[in-house]
Amino acid sequence: MRARRIPRHSARGAAGRDIDHFLTRRYTVEAVPILRLPQGAAGVRIEVENLACRRSGRLVFQGLSFSLATGEALLVTGRNGAGKSSLLAILAGRLAAEAGAIWVERPGERTLPEMLHLVGHRDALKSALTAQENLAFARDLLGDPDLSPRDALAAVGLGQAAELPVAYLSAGQRRRVALARLLVARRPLWLLDEPTSTLDATSQEMLFGLIRAHLSSGGLLVAATHGPLPIGSARELRLGR
Amino acid sequence: MTRAFLALIARDLRLAARIGGSGALVLVFFLMFVTLVPFALGPDLNLLSRIGPAILWLAAVLATLIGLDRLFQADEEDGSLDLLRSSPLPLELVVVAKVIAHWLATGLPLALFAPLFGLLVALTPAGMAATTATLLAGTPALTFIGAVGAALTSTIRRGGLIVPILVLPLMIPTLIFGVSAANAALGGTVPFVAPFLMLTALSLAAAVIGTMGAAAALRWSE
Numbered sequence: 001m002r003a004r005r006i007p008r009h010s011a012r013g014a015a016g017r018d019i020d021h022f023l024t025r026r027y028t029v030e031a032v033p034i035l036r037l038p039q040g041a042a043g044v045r046i047e048v049e050n051l052a053c054r055r056s057g058r059l060v061f062q063g064l065s066f067s068l069a070t071g072e073a074l075l076v077t078g079r080n081g082a083g084k085s086s087l088l089a090i091l092a093g094r095l096a097a098e099a100g101a102i103w104v105e106r107p108g109e110r111t112l113p114e115m116l117h118l119v120g121h122r123d124a125l126k127s128a129l130t131a132q133e134n135l136a137f138a139r140d141l142l143g144d145p146d147l148s149p150r151d152a153l154a155a156v157g158l159g160q161a162a163e164l165p166v167a168y169l170s171a172g173q174r175r176r177v178a179l180a181r182l183l184v185a186r187r188p189l190w191l192l193d194e195p196t197s198t199l200d201a202t203s204q205e206m207l208f209g210l211i212r213a214h215l216s217s218g219g220l221l222v223a224a225t226h227g228p229l230p231i232g233s234a235r236e237l238r239l240g241r
Numbered sequence: 242m243t244r245a246f247l248a249l250i251a252r253d254l255r256l257a258a259r260i261g262g263s264g265a266l267v268l269v270f271f272l273m274f275v276t277l278v279p280f281a282l283g284p285d286l287n288l289l290s291r292i293g294p295a296i297l298w299l300a301a302v303l304a305t306l307i308g309l310d311r312l313f314q315a316d317e318e319d320g321s322l323d324l325l326r327s328s329p330l331p332l333e334l335v336v337v338a339k340v341i342a343h344w345l346a347t348g349l350p351l352a353l354f355a356p357l358f359g360l361l362v363a364l365t366p367a368g369m370a371a372t373t374a375t376l377l378a379g380t381p382a383l384t385f386i387g388a389v390g391a392a393l394t395s396t397i398r399r400g401g402l403i404v405p406i407l408v409l410p411l412m413i414p415t416l417i418f419g420v421s422a423a424n425a426a427l428g429g430t431v432p433f434v435a436p437f438l439m440l441t442a443l444s445l446a447a448a449v450i451g452t453m454g455a456a457a458a459l460r461w462s463e
Contacts, residue, residue, distance in 0.1 A: 092323065092326075092327065093326060093327070094323055094326065110329075113326055113327040114327065114328070114329050116327060117327075118323055118327060120320060120323070121320075122318070122319055122323070123319065123320060124319060124321045124323060124324040125319065126252070126256060126321065127319075128256055128259040128260050129252070129255065129256065129259070133252075133255070136248075137248055137249075137251075137252045138324065140244050140245055140247075140248030141245045141249065141324065141325070141328045141330070142245075142324075142327070142328055142329075143244075143245065143328070
């Protein structure tokens with residue numbers, strides 16, 4: 001294995017000087033015989049070392065270390081304000097870490113933000129656009145297209161709402177449109193922030209099914225959650241005292 | 242990457258058309274300002290046609306500021322900026338795409354309607370042509386300069402008035418050369434080309450500096 005140091009990824013800028021991303025190329029990736037693998041998921045490994053986060057002066061967490069490889073899920077739990085969302089924001093390159101390092105091992109040249117989907121509290125949907133237009137935009141923007149927007153909406157049970165402006169949808173339906181974004185572009189790492197909130201029982205089952213399929217096809221998942229998710233084996237990372 | 246770039250422009254244009262805020266509102270403001278001037282100055286046609294280009298340019302500068310504060314703030318509030326950050330598109334190109342869409346929705350209509358509104362201030366045909374040409378060449382500079390202010394204030398709630406305070410001083414050179422080029426076309430000692438080329442240069446420089454500045458501001462704000 002050959003390791004090469006790459007500059008901090010493009011979406012972080014100067015604030016991210018504490019996090020180093022390392023790239024390890026693997027030359028055997030093409031030989032892995034898995035069907036419909038999330039692109040670049042084979043051989044993806046993320047190692048987090050001694051991560052610390054400070055927000056408005058307060059040290060939210062420190063000394064956080066974990067690693068995540070292909071097909072693995074990590075559930076981040078902890079009380080409100082323990083830093084679950086902050087951890088996801090750091091992984092997404094949205095927030096600068098106070099200290100620590102994130103190492104990424106993967107085939108190809110992508111930066112960490114280009115490898116992940118983030119579905120958080122802010123759903124990144126434009127109310128004036130229809131569900132289908134929102135997803136079509138995300139598909140063109142993120143690259144590596146997978147399902148068509150219509151198929152993705154059908155997969156989350158919103159096939160009939162494709163032509164409706166998102167403004168007319170309920171909170172749970174909006175959340176499902178945001179989750180459908182996971183399906184329109186293929187990305188190995190899913191960052192989900194309390195994915196079950198506002199979802200009814202049927203939709204939660206649908207979501208668990210999507211997550212299980214993602215993991216079994218070699219994807220990675222980091223989810224901030226208050227309860228256990230029935231998605232098979234998952235490790236738990238407990239934040240806070 | 243081209244696909245993502247074009248998709249972003251198309252989305253912003255579609256949003257502008259559907260929400261109807263920026264484009265139409267900017268034109269209405271432009272019209273209001275130009276209509277008020279003859280009432281304030283009195284019906285002296287010679288005076289009006291002499292200061293006509295200046296009035297249209299002033300109106301254009303102020304109208305450009307409308308909606309500018311929402312350029313990145315709207316995306317910041319609903320999380321779209323996180324989505325844009327995780328696209329393969331560098332933030333610089335995100336800024337360029339959004340500025341192009343914003344200019345097509347506001348700056349371009351301003352320039353195209355300038356001859357019509359010029360009638361209100363008794364502009365001569367030569368003056369109308371010159372004003373339109375200078376607005377076409379100069380409004381991109383206004384939008385690119387404004388983008389820096391918009392990016393800096395993207396995380397500030399109710400930052401509406403801060404953007405004008407930040408960017409208006411930087412727009413003054415564009416205003417000076419825009420008005421002097423338009424006036425030169427009405428006659429005078431300066432040829433039209435000299436200030437007009439300066440204006441185009443300002444637009445090109447603003448396109449580079451504004452893009453870099455806005456992208457840096459977006460990275461820095463979190």
